[in-house]
Amino acid sequence: MSDRIYLDHNATTPLHPAVSDEMARVLRDVYGNPSSTHAEGAAARRVVDTAREQMAALLSVAPREVTFTAGATEANNTALLGIEGDGPVIASSVEHPSIEAPLVWLEERGRRVVRLGVDEAGLLDQDALERILEESPTLVTIIWANNETGVVQPMGEIAERVKARGVPLHVDATQAVGKAPVDLSRVPADLLSLSAHKFNGPKGIGCLVVRGDVECAPRALGGPQERRFRGGTENVAGIAGLGVAAQLAMDGLDARIPQYAGLRDRLWKGLEGAIPDLRRNGDPEAVLCNTLSVEFRGVAGDILVQSLDLEGLAVSAGAACHSGSIHPSHVLTAMGRSPEQALGCLRLSVGLGIDEAQVDRAVAIIAEQVAKVRALDAPR
Ligand SMILES: Cc1ncc(COP(=O)(O)O)c(C=O)c1O
Incomplete structure (x- = not known):
């Protein structure tokens, strides 16, 4: 796999070596159950407590809120399922x-769900948000940064509006x-x-932060763990990995943002220079430092993903596969793209271990494959 270029860091990321080292240590040496009162249990409890503090520090919340x-x-x-009330639930x-x-699940049980639109650049319609807030919703849920386009919502403004209505x-x-400041002391x-991977x-571990006096019903009953909010013996090694990843995310953020943005911009400039008829999706001023979503006119994104994979480049398409058929991304169609346009999009996301030489090679591979796919489809 060493020659391959992995530009799909929004799907998942490689483990940082400091994370895998700590996880290996915990798996090997810290085998106690954090609920046990003996020394082995106490050692495991300390691992969980440390990770909770690291996670809380990254987000500027109290450890007990994690x-x-x-x-x-x-x-x-x-x-979504734990906040009680019968008012509407609002989402983007x-x-x-x-x-x-879960929104569909709630709707099927009679709850009113309102999905707010976004503009062409992927930014939330805040006037519509303001209007719907007058109807005393039970909950508003908004994605901070979009997984497909990388568009980052002005979450400070949105949170202030929602907070003002209680x-x-x-x-x-x-x-x-890990790719943008996420500081709940500034965003209420x-x-x-979140998810650690x-x-x-590591995969399979993340957290839910519930702040202050917000009431949220538990989803897994059956043990004293996590203040009885989430029963079940803790994934101690996963939690340890999450803690180290949180620490690294916090420590390196100021350097990482310009580094990733430099790689992403090099990728975009390279593609723009080498391939005609491209369009970038999302507001370039309000996008994650690592993400580039591009429409390659006249190309089927899923075919392109496969041909790039054969050439050693991993990316993902702006489409989802459901029961064997390809559907255009709801994110891109919400931004006004036609189904055909959405099906011609790729998501490229840089991350740990990616360098300029890899980016330049990726540009060359994509340019070659797009030309091939377009030539196949061109009218003869
Ligand atoms: C924005 C967003 N939310 C939630 C998830 C779900 O994460 P996980 O599969 O780790 O539970 C993802 C993963 O792709 C995501 O990108």
């Missing part, structure tokens, strides 16, 4: 499926953490979800 989950999907489901129209599916706000910060969100931590 609940470890099996990732952002569980955290999103817990937030560009949420991740782990938000969208409505709880949940943010899905899964893509934002009440609930926040999006910022060089």
Whole structure:
């Protein structure tokens, strides 16, 4: 795999070596159950407590406000299904499926769900938000940074608006953490979800933050763990990995943002210079430092993904596969792209280990493959 170029860091990221070292140490040496009162249990409890402090420090929240989950999907489901009330639930129209599916579940049970539109650049319609807030919703949930386009919502402004009406706000910060400042001392969100594997931590671990006096019902009963909010023996090694990843995300952020943005901009300039008929998706001023979403007119994104893969380049398409058929991304169509345009999009995302030479090679591979695919489709 060493020659391959991995530009799909929004799907998942490689483990940082400091994370895998700590996880290996915990798996090997710290085998106690954190709920046990003997020394082995206490050692495991210390690992969990340390990680909780590291996680809390990254987000500027109190450690007791952090609940470890099996990732952002569980955290999103817990937030959406755990907040009680019968008012409408408000979301954007560009949420991740782990938000969208619980919204549909609520709708099927009679709840009113309102999905707010976004503009061509992917930014939330805040006038519509302001209007719907007059209807006393039970919860507002907004994705902080979009997984497909990288568009970052002005979450400070959104949170201030929602807070001013006393409505709880949940943010899905899964893509934002580690790539943008996510500081809840500045953004007054009440609930926040994330997943460690999006910022060089392990898969299958994440957390839900529930702030202050917000009431959220538990989703997993059956043990004293996580203040009885999420029963079940803790994934101690995963939690340790999450803690180290959180520490690294915090320590390196100021250097990482310009570094990733430099690589992303080099990628875009290279592609623009080498391939005609491209369009960039999302507001370039409000996009994650690592993400580039591009429409290659007249090219089927899923075919391009496969041909790039054969050439050693991993990227993803602006489409989702459901039951064997390809559907255009709901995120891109919400931004006004036609289904054909959405199907011609690729998401390229840089991250740990990517350098300029790899970016330049990726540009050359993409240019060659796009020319081939377009030549095949050109009228003869
Ligand atoms: C914005 C967003 N939310 C939630 C998730 C779900 O994360 P996980 O699969 O780790 O539970 C993802 C993963 O792609 C994501 O990008």
